[in-house]
Amino acid sequence: MKTMFLRPRSTEKTYGLSLARNVYVVDVPNDANKLSVASAVAAQFGVTVLAVNIVKVKGKVKRTVRKGGRAVQGQRSDVKKAYVTLKAGNKLPFFQTEEDQAKKADKKGKK
Numbered sequence: 001m002k003t004m005f006l007r008p009r010s011t012e013k014t015y016g017l018s019l020a021r022n023v024y025v026v027d028v029p030n031d032a033n034k035l036s037v038a039s040a041v042a043a044q045f046g047v048t049v050l051a052v053n054i055v056k057v058k059g060k061v062k063r064t065v066r067k068g069g070r071a072v073q074g075q076r077s078d079v080k081k082a083y084v085t086l087k088a089g090n091k092l093p094f095f096q097t098e099e100d101q102a103k104k105a106d107k108k109g110k111k
Helices: 012-020 034-045 098-110
Strands: 023-028 049-057 061-065 071-075 079-086
Touching (some): 023 034
16 A cells, blocks of 8 residues: 655644544545545555545635836645544554553553
């Protein structure tokens, strides 16, 4: 299986989703589909994926002014986001707090 580069989106909104609904948001390549994202997340992090929703956000057109007053138009890159829903009890290490890491270390020490 081809490995996929998954970049987490760390915002207040995505942090709230991860706590409330166990949904994590990651940026994925533009050629990715739901099945490839689900298998990549499961393989890389060893979790059970329940659902994947994908959104493609078009880049905004931005206008800047160069020296001399000439206006130039450019466009931001398109972004594809995947909303990955995990099974209850599974977590991704994107938003782990120090308390979570300490608990994990304690569990390893007791074994």
